Amino acid sequence: MQVCTLISGRTLEQAKGMHGGKNNDGYKKAVEKAFLSPLLLEKLGLSEGEEILLTTPYGSVRVKTCADMGLPEDVVFMPMGPMVNLLVGPETEGTGMPSFKGLKVEVDKAR
């Protein structure tokens, strides 16, 4: 298990999936995944495409992995959408904005 920082944001695939409708499989496939650095994948003993379990104090999700050379070893990126939001807490620190980026997340092999 590794403790990392979780960030989320738009991807081209997520936007494309959205145009097809959020009830469609294309959208679900686009948002139900996580990007990790190849080094983090290696540390976890995983290959790209295998599943991981991500856990924060607010929830847990099981998603497929994708390798991203541009990510630091301790950062996990997920496309914005209902899946990553299961991990996001409601606190807004008096601004209205939840922490969609910068959450501590436990990353483990899905068993």
Place this chain on the structure above:
Amino acid sequence: MKIEKNVVCTFCGCLCDDITLTIENNNITKVEKACANGRGLFEGYDPHFRAPRVNGKEVAFPEAIKEASNILSSARYPLIYGLSSTSVEAQRISVQLAETIGASIDSTSSVCHGPTGLAMQSVGESTCTLGEIKNRADLLVFWGCNPLVSHSRHFARYSAMPKGRFISEGRKDRKVVVVDVRRSETAKSADLFIQIRQGYDYEVLLAIKALLKGKVLSATEVGGVPTELLQQFVHTMKSCRYGVIFFGMGLTMTKGRDLNVREVFSLVRELNNYTRFSAMPMRGHGNVTGADQVMSWLCGYPFAINFSKGYPRYGPGEFTAVDLLSGREADALLVIASDPVAHFPAEAVRYIENIPSIVIDPVESLTAKIATVYFPTAMYGVDCEGTAYRMDSVPLRLKAPLERQRKSDEEVLEAIFEGVKEC
């Protein structure tokens, strides 16, 4: 068949107004000049008539209006939310409705650039238009944003690529710097990429401001960035002719939020002692800038407004949608052209499922799917005219290239407005 030129695309805050559509039998059969996101918006839209629904059952329009009006007028603490993908005209009547029923009203700004609004109110903003940037800017800094994915034609139309009046060689005459946590698609096309440690934007911005003022830093690195590289970046900013910092949710959604943006604005203010510099938020939805504008004209505040005392009160963190829903305060929800079920934290979404909700949206979103009352409406800029504000606060008039077969957002809101007065 007809060809409609110079159509405005409302997918994102760029509002590209040069799109060409080919229309056959009131369907869009070809989209030219748009990016993949814009093409998706036009090609994915089905303009055919669809009846409103109450509890999943199709009903006549007056019946749906009656049900929606009853929900809102019997609520003790209603919330109106969304507004960023509809016209200024619909936004205006939404505020009028909020005032009438004593509701809270909040736009998607609160989960986008709401913290930018707070920073603007704190230190002010050095503004400019995208036209000025195209014609004059020789330094473009993209901080915590990824326009090649989220605003795909921004580079081509407004910032990095175009030739301008004082930028005769286009991309060759401009320097592009990207500051981000990850090497994004945009970072890969930059002249300089500064990779910072996640959550350290505030520290890096403070260090840059110190270096700009000639201070010597004892630290060899700040937020994972070597001090030497920051010094080089400061020199680049001071020596440009016209610089702009575009910034995104890499600053507003992370630790520090409005404080990060405040440092961007105050850095830009300092830079104007040396050269011309501006800052601009990369606004996401097509008319989210309009939502801020309309609420500011009418209420004095851009988002997070409450009318329960009969006059507008401002309360980010109190009257913002995520707080009102996750705190289980709102007892009815009216959503206009937005999808909180897809984009809010799970706790807020679970609560939405337990209160009566009304959704007005051209597209059946995840929120529409669970709504008590759903109005499928016409889409602004496709089969409904209106006004929208570009990310630089320039208003553009939207045409309606398709013949309209559904009610507009504005018409539905007007009918609800009349309906609640009769309840």
